[in-house]
Amino acid sequence: MASLIRDAPLGQLVRWLTGNRVFQYPEEKSDFKLPDAWLRLLNDDVSTTALERDDTTTPATGTHSPSSASSDEENQIQTAELDLRLEKTKTREDTVPNTQERLEADEIHNLNKTKSIPIIPRKTKDGSILVEWYYTDDVDNPQNWSNLRRAMITIVICIYTFVVYLSSAIYTTSEVGVMERFGVNETQAALGLALFVLG
Numbered sequence: 001m002a003s004l005i006r007d008a009p010l011g012q013l014v015r016w017l018t019g020n021r022v023f024q025y026p027e028e029k030s031d032f033k034l035p036d037a038w039l040r041l042l043n044d045d046v047s048t049t050a051l052e053r054d055d056t057t058t059p060a061t062g063t064h065s066p067s068s069a070s071s072d073e074e075n076q077i078q079t080a081e082l083d084l085r086l087e088k089t090k091t092r093e094d095t096v097p098n099t100q101e102r103l104e105a106d107e108i109h110n111l112n113k114t115k116s117i118p119i120i121p122r123k124t125k126d127g128s129i130l131v132e133w134y135y136t137d138d139v140d141n142p143q144n145w146s147n148l149r150r151a152m153i154t155i156v157i158c159i160y161t162f163v164v165y166l167s168s169a170i171y172t173t174s175e176v177g178v179m180e181r182f183g184v185n186e187t188q189a190a191l192g193l194a195l196f197v198l199g
Contacts, residue, residue, distance in 0.1 A: 002023060003139070003140065004149075005023060006023035006025070011023050026140075034134075035118045035134050035135070036118070037118050037119075037120050037121060038121055038134070041121045041123060041129060042129075116135045116136065116137045117135060117136045117137075118134065118135055119132045119133055119134065119135060119136060167196060168193060168196060168197065171192055171193050171196065172193060175189045175190060175192075175193075176189075178192065
């Protein structure tokens with residue numbers, strides 16, 4: 001609930017008035033600690049990108065696991081996780097049909113979203129860090145939001161859009177009244193709409 005208020009204009013105003021002491025972001029709290037993967041990356045211990053990792057690298061931890069110690073199921077999960085992370089955006093024609101393999105990959109992906117697995121940050125060849133969520137179950141990640149929160153945000157966006165279009169339409173019907181009341185021409189009467197759209 002605090003995150004909803006924090007991200008609203010009222011919450012931002014309260015944050016500004018209190019010098020960011022109220023409605024703090026997780027990174028602003030005194031007990032916040034970066035995950036180890038991020039600390040290693042910032043200290044330049046990790047410089048490989050996800051595309052340069054081999055198949056024996058675990059996506060969740062970035063460490064090599066010996067093949068003798070891991071079971072076949074763990075290897076399949078790791079491979080599916082890596083495939084999901086490296087999968088490029090596809091068009092409707094390029095998407096994989098609903099097969100058993102896709103269903104299993106989707107189930108693994110949904111299962112991993114409920115686990116608190118650290119996400120390995122990636123660094124590009126030019127040294128830029130690609131910003132990700134810290135954990136797979138991060139509450140600020142829109143993919144982890146509840147259906148109620150998604151519906152509420154969608155409704156707010158729809159209301160904002162409705163108000164913008166309604167406000168401009170309401171003014172255009174009153175331009176004749178503005179011209180008569182203030183004795184201005186049509187161009188000057190349209191200035192109210194022009195300023196609204198500019199704003």
